[in-house]
Amino acid sequence: MADRDRYQRQMILPAFGLATQEKLLAAKVLIVGMGGLGCPVLQYLVGAGLGHIGIMDADKISLSNLHRQLLFTESEIGLLKVEQAAAKMRLLNSDVTIESYPFHIDQSNALRIISKYDLVIDATDNFPAKYLINDACLVLQKPYVFGAVSRYEGQVSVFNLAKEERSINYRDLFPEAPKTGEVPSCAEAGVIGVLPGIIGAMQAAEAIKIITGIGTPLYGRLYHYNLLQGQGFEIEIAATENRIKMNEKIFLEHIYEENEEEIDIPEISILEFNRMRALPEVFVLDVRERHEYPPIDFSDAQIPMSELQVKMHEIPDKEICIICHQGIRSVYAAQQIRKKRNLKVYSVKGGLTAYFK
Amino acid sequence: MAITVYFFGSLVDITGQSKKELNILSDTDSLNMLLQKEYPALVSTKYFIAVNQQMIKVNRELNNGDIVALMPPFSGG
Numbered sequence: 166m167a168d169r170d171r172y173q174r175q176m177i178l179p180a181f182g183l184a185t186q187e188k189l190l191a192a193k194v195l196i197v198g199m200g201g202l203g204c205p206v207l208q209y210l211v212g213a214g215l216g217h218i219g220i221m222d223a224d225k226i227s228l229s230n231l232h233r234q235l236l237f238t239e240s241e242i243g244l245l246k247v248e249q250a251a252a253k254m255r256l257l258n259s260d261v262t263i264e265s266y267p268f269h270i271d272q273s274n275a276l277r278i279i280s281k282y283d284l285v286i287d288a289t290d291n292f293p294a295k296y297l298i299n300d301a302c303l304v305l306q307k308p309y310v311f312g313a314v315s316r317y318e319g320q321v322s323v324f325n326l327a328k329e330e331r332s333i334n335y336r337d338l339f340p341e342a343p344k345t346g347e348v349p350s351c352a353e354a355g356v357i358g359v360l361p362g363i364i365g366a367m368q369a370a371e372a373i374k375i376i377t378g379i380g381t382p383l384y385g386r387l388y389h390y391n392l393l394q395g396q397g398f399e400i401e402i403a404a405t406e407n408r409i410k411m412n413e414k415i416f417l418e419h420i421y422e423e424n425e426e427e428i429d430i431p432e433i434s435i436l437e438f439n440r441m442r443a444l445p446e447v448f449v450l451d452v453r454e455r456h457e458y459p460p461i462d463f464s465d466a467q468i469p470m471s472e473l474q475v476k477m478h479e480i481p482d483k484e485i486c487i488i489c490h491q492g493i494r495s496v497y498a499a500q501q502i503r504k505k506r507n508l509k510v511y512s513v514k515g516g517l518t519a520y521f522k
Numbered sequence: 523m524a525i526t527v528y529f530f531g532s533l534v535d536i537t538g539q540s541k542k543e544l545n546i547l548s549d550t551d552s553l554n555m556l557l558q559k560e561y562p563a564l565v566s567t568k569y570f571i572a573v574n575q576q577m578i579k580v581n582r583e584l585n586n587g588d589i590v591a592l593m594p595p596f597s598g599g
Contacts, residue, residue, distance in 0.1 A: 200599050201599055203599070288599050289599050290597060290598055290599030291597055291599075292595070292597045312599070313595070313596035313597055313598055314596060314598040314599065315531050315532070315596040315597075316531075318530060318531055319596070320596050337577075339568060339570065339595045343568050343597075354532075354598065361598075361599065387593070389530060391530075394540075398530070398575070398591065399575060400572045400575050400576070401572075401575060401576045402577050403576070403577040403578065403579050406579075456580055458551065458580065458581055491565050491566065493566055518565070
């Protein structure tokens with residue numbers, strides 16, 4: 166046991182004590198992202214005496230980081246975030262072992278690295294990484310603490326805490342990642358410096374609660390914080406029915422980041438669609454999620470967008486007309502199909518919204 | 523007889539308000555359609571709907587006094 170004076174203020178708390186402190190010292194947590202969220206998460210966990218911490222980020226410190234990443238200083242601009250963070254945290258608390266990973270999380274490293282930890286904290290700043298962490302944690306059955314910010318608002322939740330098939334995760338909120346550019350990043354939308362400090366500190370608190378067993382983690386609940394209004398809003402998350410079980414194979418085959426050139430997909434009008442769907446060589450594919458409505462009786466199959474990658478082989482060698490709610494996903498689905506299959510693929514412009522007009 | 527709709531994140535930019543009172547509507551589908559008609563940019567925006575702080579995944583009847591929330595994803599860090 167390390168020097169007790171250091172932790173005296175938290176060890177005298179009701180329901181804390183020595184045994185709880187020792188749980189923290191024995192725990193292993195991975196923080197993915199060492200930016201606005203990652204810095205406060207790391208600082209509070211090191212302060213609390215969390216024994217083993219991995220930090221992962223490929224980025225170097227830049228001047229525009231410093232309004233919110235208070236761990237870094239002007240003299241460190243251009244240096245690797247994880248190296249500077251690790252060096253400083255060793256000065257703060259020598260009880261803590263810090264391992265730095267100076268690269269981004271991806272499909273080739275996620276499972277290997279996450280498997281070494283008890284819990285993951287998502288402090289990343291982009292959707293591909295958030296979905297990748299979500300899915301890797303599902304494969305490995307690791308709980309993870311989600312955090313995200315935009316302008317003056319933030320979101321926090323705990324995912325995958327129950328070790329069961331229906332364990333609630335980020336895909337219950339948003340089954341598929343928004344397309345690049347659909348949701349603005351901090352660089353585009355802006356963020357007030359103190360906000361990731363608040364959300365990151367909340368993520369650290371959730372991690373401590375999960376590890377020590379004190380309190381009630383934000384599992385199954387999305388907490389939204391509006392800094393300008395000084396208001397919180399909590400939403401109970403509904404689990405998705407009949408969702409596919411994530412496994413290593415699906416994880417490794419999934420496309421998280423679209424780097425390829427966008428494939429141009431022909432869009433057809435409702436008039437054209439009605440003509441085509443009567444033809445025997447045409448196959449109508451509905452790519453809406455299973456919970457979406459209304460049900461339609463003129464599709465030949467429904468393969469939700471979230472299952473498309475693994476069910477690609479179920480699509481027959483026909484001309485494919487893809488329909489969805491608004492005609493946006495259907496373009497994306499058509500692109501996915503064209504990448505894997507040499508078929509004529511069309512997207513129904515305006516989707517079912519246009520169809521039922 | 524009214525319901526209150528709360529908009530979060532980028533949806534506030536689209537609707538120009540964070541809160542809107544509406545005369546009671548039959549269900550969440552008709553509410554969503556009405557909002558998408560009034561604010562067409564919602565159509566191409568990702569969000570989920572919660573009624574009385576519970577996320578819904580299928581159409582749900584609305585009652586007087588219900589609080590509806592439209593929540594988009596955030597990715598910043």
